[in-house]
Amino acid sequence: RLRCTYNLHGTETGRLSCSNPNMQNIPRDKKIKNIFKARKGYKLLQLDYSQAELRVLAILSNDAFLIDTYVNGRDLHDAVATDMFGPGFTKEQRVMAKTVNFGIAYGRGASSLSETFNMSRTDAQAFIDQWFQTVPGAKVYIDTQRRKPIKGEECITYFGRRRHFVITNEKLYHIQNEYVNTPIQSMASDLTMMSLIRISKWIKENNIDARIVITVHDSIVLEVIDDDAVIDRVAKACTKIMADVPKQLIENCPVPFKADAEVGYSWG
Numbered sequence: 001r002l003r004c005t006y007n008l009h010g011t012e013t014g015r016l017s018c019s020n021p022n023m024q025n026i027p028r029d030k031k032i033k034n035i036f037k038a039r040k041g042y043k044l045l046q047l048d049y050s051q052a053e054l055r056v057l058a059i060l061s062n063d064a065f066l067i068d069t070y071v072n073g074r075d076l077h078d079a080v081a082t083d084m085f086g087p088g089f090t091k092e093q094r095v096m097a098k099t100v101n102f103g104i105a106y107g108r109g110a111s112s113l114s115e116t117f118n119m120s121r122t123d124a125q126a127f128i129d130q131w132f133q134t135v136p137g138a139k140v141y142i143d144t145q146r147r148k149p150i151k152g153e154e155c156i157t158y159f160g161r162r163r164h165f166v167i168t169n170e171k172l173y174h175i176q177n178e179y180v181n182t183p184i185q186s187m188a189s190d191l192t193m194m195s196l197i198r199i200s201k202w203i204k205e206n207n208i209d210a211r212i213v214i215t216v217h218d219s220i221v222l223e224v225i226d227d228d229a230v231i232d233r234v235a236k237a238c239t240k241i242m243a244d245v246p247k248q249l250i251e252n253c254p255v256p257f258k259a260d261a262e263v264g265y266s267w268g
Contacts, residue, residue, distance in 0.1 A: 002036075006215075012178070014161050014186040015217060016193070024216045026267075033268030042223045043263055045210075045231060047199075047238050049218040050258040051076060052188040054101060055246075058255045060158070060183055063137025070255045077101060083134045084127075092117075100131045104142070107177030145183070146176040155179050157186040158250070191257070192218050194249060195242045202237060210234055221267070235261040 002021065010017025018024040026033060038044045054076060058066035069079045081089040081097040089097075096117060100108070110125035117124070132139040148155065149172065155163040163182055165175045196215055199222075203210050209225035222238070224231050242259035 001039075004214075012163060013182045013189065014157070015189040016215065023214055030268035034266040036267040038223050038226075038265055041226050043226050043231060043265055044213070044267055045222045045224050045235060045238075046262045046264075046267075047220045047222070047235070047242060048260045048262070049188070049192060049242060050260055052191065052218045052257070053184050055255045055257055056184050056187045056191075057138060057141070059250065059253065060187070061135075061138040061141035062254070063135045063141070065135050066138060067254050073256075080131065080134055084130050096127065097131075100128060104128070104131065104138070106181055107173075142180050145180045148179050149175050155182055157183045157190075159187065159190050161186050161190075188218060191246055191249070192220065192242075195238075195245045196220055198241050198245065199238050202241060203234075206237075208234060231263055235263070 002023065004018050004023045005020050007017045007019060054066070055070055058070060069076050077094055077098040080101060081094045084097060085093045099116065100113070103112070110121045110128060113127065114121045114124040149165060149167050155178065163178070165178070167175055192215065196212065199220065200212055208230065210222050212220060213223045214221045222234065224234050239259040239261055243257050246257045247253050
């Protein structure tokens with residue numbers, strides 16, 4: 001049984017970090033992940049928030065396109081690819097849309113995109129500009145956040161976490177990226193941690209033969225008795241808790257949250 005340490009103060013955005021060993025940094029390769037198994041008589045149940053940070057971006061930016069996509073239960077990557085390339089978009093174009101969807105909040109620019117997709121920097125910038133045309137509310141939010149450090153405004157998250165920076169010309173671009181990303185990553189992390197607390201409480205109150213074994217950013221992994229009826233009950237209850245937490249903690253939450261469940265004898 002591996003036992004790691006979770007650090008509440010280990011990251012600047014409020015995400016939990018992990019050490020000795022860092023179980024949040026296990027490669028995705030199934031050959032490696034399959035090394036980690038449930039104990040005999042149990043299964044692993046992994047609960048994942050679906051696109052938590054993009055849903056948070058929709059909330060913070062109040063972008064009509066993002067909100068409408070999630071309210072109507074559409075796949076965001078398909079929706080963006082359709083808006084940018086038309087309904088006949090290719091698989092590669094969907095990958096490009098997905099890459100920009102996840103990368104914009106982290107300050108991913110034209111240079112990075114041109115290297116990833118082997119295109120000119122001009123074409124990459126045109127692609128990013130087109131993305132912003134699809135989600136103008138997100139552009140306004142990102143531009144506003146990037147101006148805040150220049151104006152001397154604090155970086156404050158939805159649940160009140162504050163970050164302080166020493167701003168220099170050399171660090172400005174990095175700090176601007178942090179002003180964009182911190183409120184997004186922090187809010188998603190806080191929702192996951194509140195879900196962790198409520199799932200733990202639900203397991204104890206209902207005397208379920210299960211326990212939380214690990215959390216990796218927006219996912220929670222439990223070890224549950226190998227009984228299909230129990231696993232089904234836990235999966236349904238816990239994904240509901242994760243969907244309900246944002247509605248309970250975010251005032252007039254305009255975006256539904258969704259969690260997926262996967263089951264297996266090993267983590268891979």
